[in-house]
Amino acid sequence: MGRFLTPDAYIESIYSISPEGLKKHGIKGLILDIDNTLVPTYTKDADIKVKAFLDDMKKSGIKTAIVSNARQDRVEQFCRHLDVEYFYKALKPFKKGYLKAVESMGLRPCEAAIAGDQLFTDILGGNLVGMKTLLIKPIDFNEPFPVRIKRLLEKPFLRGKQYLDKF
Ligand SMILES: [Mg+2]
Numbered sequence: 778m779g780r781f782l783t784p785d786a787y788i789e790s791i792y793s794i795s796p797e798g799l800k801k802h803g804i805k806g807l808i809l810d811i812d813n814t815l816v817p818t819y820t821k822d823a824d825i826k827v828k829a830f831l832d833d834m835k836k837s838g839i840k841t842a843i844v845s846n847a848r849q850d851r852v853e854q855f856c857r858h859l860d861v862e863y864f865y866k867a868l869k870p871f872k873k874g875y876l877k878a879v880e881s882m883g884l885r886p887c888e889a890a891i892a893g894d895q896l897f898t899d900i901l902g903g904n905l906v907g908m909k910t911l912l913i914k915p916i917d918f919n920e921p922f923p924v925r926i927k928r929l930l931e932k933p934f935l936r937g938k939q940y941l942d943k944f
Pocket residue numbers: 810811812813814893894895
């Protein structure tokens with residue numbers, strides 16, 4: 778179980794990730810979580826930084842997709858000005874959402890990475906499908922109750938970890 782809860786990298790922020798860094802690790806496609814990975818949980822819209830990040834990836838030849846466990850309306854609103862494929866109610870850590878996303882990118886799971894802030898959803902599922910897993914430090918801790926419980930459970934796995942500010 779421990780190995781499925783271990784990401785390939787611990788990363789300070791999504792903005793620590795560069796297309797060159799991904800390519801160096803053989804990653805051609807990046808799947809992104811929304812809540813507390815791209816924006817704080819209660820932020821409804823993507824900001825200009827998120828858009829620039831996705832545009833930069835695209836320009837550099839990295840495919841992107843959004844895979845979120847959130848509801849359709851939340852994900853649709855967030856993505857409405859972004860040029861990105863998205864999958865809502867993905868039921869991470871179950872495999873289906875990840876597999877649909879890699880398929881949409883025309884890649885195999887081993888050519889893709891998931892970047893997300895939760896060990897028991899984003900990282901566990903990514904490891905189960907055999908993609909690279911990048912754990913992003915949560916943007917803030919203003920989160921719904923069930924997520925707070927999961928944060929407590931994550932704690933022992935995260936103790937003493939160093940987060941990279943460049944990947
Ligand atoms: Mg999240």
